[in-house]
Amino acid sequence: MTLPGFRAMCRAAVFSAVGQPIEIREVAVPQPGPREALVRITCCTICGSDLHTFSGARSSPMPTVLGHEIIGVVEAVNEGEFVLTDVAGQTLEVGDRVTWSVAASCGSCHRCEGGIPQKCQTLFKYGHEVCTEDHELSGGLAEYCLLQAGTAVVKLPSELPDAIACPANCATATVAAAVRSAGDLAGKRVLVFGAGMLGLTTCAFATAAGAADVSLCDVNEDRLAQGASFGATSLLRTVTTDDNDSVFEMSGHPSAVQSAINAANIGGTVILVGSVSPAATVAVDPERIVRRLLSIHGVHNYRPGDLVTAVRFLEEYHQQFPFADLVQKAFSLADVNEAFQFAVKNRPIRVAVIP
Ligand SMILES: [Zn+2]
Numbered sequence: 510m511t512l513p514g515f516r517a518m519c520r521a522a523v524f525s526a527v528g529q530p531i532e533i534r535e536v537a538v539p540q541p542g543p544r545e546a547l548v549r550i551t552c553c554t555i556c557g558s559d560l561h562t563f564s565g566a567r568s569s570p571m572p573t574v575l576g577h578e579i580i581g582v583v584e585a586v587n588e589g590e591f592v593l594t595d596v597a598g599q600t601l602e603v604g605d606r607v608t609w610s611v612a613a614s615c616g617s618c619h620r621c622e623g624g625i626p627q628k629c630q631t632l633f634k635y636g637h638e639v640c641t642e643d644h645e646l647s648g649g650l651a652e653y654c655l656l657q658a659g660t661a662v663v664k665l666p667s668e669l670p671d672a673i674a675c676p677a678n679c680a681t682a683t684v685a686a687a688v689r690s691a692g693d694l695a696g697k698r699v700l701v702f703g704a705g706m707l708g709l710t711t712c713a714f715a716t717a718a719g720a721a722d723v724s725l726c727d728v729n730e731d732r733l734a735q736g737a738s739f740g741a742t743s744l745l746r747t748v749t750t751d752d753n754d755s756v757f758e759m760s761g762h763p764s765a766v767q768s769a770i771n772a773a774n775i776g777g778t779v780i781l782v783g784s785v786s787p788a789a790t791v792a793v794d795p796e797r798i799v800r801r802l803l804s805i806h807g808v809h810n811y812r813p814g815d816l817v818t819a820v821r822f823l824e825e826y827h828q829q830f831p832f833a834d835l836v837q838k839a840f841s842l843a844d845v846n847e848a849f850q851f852a853v854k855n856r857p858i859r860v861a862v863i864p
């Protein structure tokens with residue numbers, strides 16, 4: 510099933526080497542196969558991990574089309590019985606506005622069956638796959654993306670603006686997974702390290718969940734100042750307390766990881782999320798973990814249900830918390846190099862690329 514006027518070619522921004530400009534190429538628009546769907550991208554926000562790959566701090570197969578915080582409109586689905594469905598089991602139809610999981614999972618390996626599909630043994634990650642002749646459109650910095658079988662697709666409420674919906678499938682869903690891992694936050698003392706997209710979103714989730722107080726710690730004053738509007742009740746440059754029930758480490762800085770473990774109360778939970786690129790090791794006092802009955806959880810990516818939670822959260826709270834302000838500037842696909850340079854130089858929470 511395709512729209513009349515189906516295009517044969519489209520533009521994609523291909524990243525081939527660190528230090529080289531991203532190149533806009535004309536590539537063929539594929540017809541979706543069984544349980545695949547072709548999406549016309551309407552917005553892609555550049556995530557911190559895209560910047561890590563762009564700067565060489567994180568290795569990625571190349572050439573690749575970067576960008577995984579993507580939303581778009583279904584342009585074509587496979588004809589016949591093998592149609593991709595959304596997470597609710599509804600058939601995707603041409604014209605549906607959707608977000609989707611950062612990775613596609615097989616659904617049948619022992620990790621998928623064990624509840625960690627984000628670690629599927631044959632994982633396909635949007636914005637991280639090498640471009641091959643038969644599959645180039647796997648990232649967000651392009652006009653189209655081909656959704657794979659095993660992708661968790663969620664239809665977007667029409668009232669959710671593009672810029673707010675875009676980070677749902679990375680930052681917001683990861684926070685939903687972190688909050689699920691932490692358990693009920695009602696009445697808890699919550700401490701968050703890192704006032705980026707993840708940290709600010711965590712403050713909003715904790716506030717909405719009824720936390721007793723929400724402290725946010727960051728060394729960057731400008732970022733920290735945004736915390737109050739996301740529900741943070743204390744803005745801290747350093748942390749000296751050790752009576753926090755739920756501690757979220759979203760920055761990835763080794764010193765913050767150490768502070769997070771030291772800041773947890775007896776019986777507390779420490780959720781480590783930010784450490785996604787190589788960094789210095791951290792000295793841990795095991796006696797502290799044992800005697801204080803601490804639980805330390807690592808959270809990386811998420812399950813399909815967390816993406817549903819993320820979209821519902823944004824739908825319910827996007828007017829209470831200023832998520833729209835976090836995307837500071839939008840660039841066209843032709844200006845994708847300027848978008849990365851702006852993001853590296855100015856460190857905004859997010860920039861958007863609109864094909
Ligand atoms: Zn991301």
Ligand SMILES: [Zn+2]
Nearest residue numbers: 615618621629
């Ligand atoms: Zn699997």
